[in-house]
Amino acid sequence: MRPQAERVPTSTTLLTIQGSDGAWGIPSSAVASVQRLDSHGADAEPPLDLLALLGVPSQPDASANSRVLVLEVHGLRVSLLVHGTLHLAEAAVSELLPLPAAVQAQTPLISHLAVINGKAALFVVSPERLLQAAHSASTALSPDAHASARGSSC
């Protein structure tokens, strides 16, 4: 009897964020919803700013599209504030390159470099690590620091 062939994923769908401070991707399988900032529940926990978590110095651009991404991994959720244009992109497994250890040490929330047309195009953020960092931030930050890590609601 021949063993059954196991299906191995050959590509990953990324939700990409093209902003003035760079391009980022998040596996779409971890994105539970995308909300307009003004429709994010007023009684909900304010979203964490993705760029602040990544350590990217940024100046909020009032004209940039701001959205709230709700990520869910293993039943845990976190809301992220992102600025820029959102797209869905299909990346072949061979186009997702793991970061070398020395780079990982500098930027632990990023797991892969995504390549488009042979060129480095964007960094892929790890939802698992992001959730871990977000929950650490939630429990460790003082109220003042917490406010700066959280995104502005306007």
Place this chain on the structure above:
Amino acid sequence: MRALVPAKIGQAWVLLDAEIIREILGSEAWLPIPGARAEMPGVIAWRGRAIPVVDLAAPFGFDRLNTGETRARTLIATVAESIVAVPVDAAREVHGFSTTELKPVSVSALPYALAEAELFDRILPLVDLARFVSEILGGATPELGREGIVIHAAAG
């Protein structure tokens, strides 16, 4: 004989060991690492892997690579089981130097200079790229605190 590659960074020509240079590419776009140090500002994709970009201009005190900037040539080097990309402004053909042609450092005050040799009517420092990269990847660069820069003195 020791095979060395002359490479130009800013206004300075330096010599690098040819045996660790795997390939010389043209200008390569790189992606900046958030919060990166100037010595390792980004990554590029090379042969199906992500490799760090290391900027020799940083220890030399020259204009560092800013986001969106590239240099005309990109050296791909293997150091301590890691592969890195080193953007340079120019690279020339490999030259062989005998041990007597490699002199102790006397006129170059460049960090990571191992020796000096004459080429192009100048005294060029031989830069220990392997040590620089090993220290960068290991998160330290003790030589960067050293004073002084220079570059090349006219020979003769």
